[in-house]
Amino acid sequence: xxxxxxxxxxxxxxPRSPFYNEALLTRGVGVRFKGIERNNVEEYCVSEGWVRVxxxxxxxxFGQPLTLKxxxxxxxxxxxxxx
Numbered sequence: 001x002x003x004x005x006x007x008x009x010x011x012x013x014x015p016r017s018p019f020y021n022e023a024l025l026t027r028g029v030g031v032r033f034k035g036i037e038r039n040n041v042e043e044y045c046v047s048e049g050w051v052r053v054x055x056x057x058x059x060x061x062f063g064q065p066l067t068l069k070x071x072x073x074x075x076x077x078x079x080x081x082x083x
Contacts, residue, residue: 009047
């Protein structure tokens with residue numbers, strides 16, 4: 001098991017964030033929030049139990065997706081990993 005086999009506690013898909021990791025994102029990260037697979041997660045934190053999801057196609061005044069922070073159980077995994 002290498003460092004790239006474990007997912008970080010917090011990960012963001014925004015390149016401006018200090019929690020952004022392109023290598024992990026290109027590998028494919030899946031997020032289950034409250035037991036439901038979510039495809040619109042912009043950022044997550046497992047230890048604090050929250051996800052930040054995009055709200056439709058709505059953009060803020062800087063052209064970034066408008067997000068909403070939801071609290072609950074967060075599970076993360078690599079997509080396509082058999083184990």
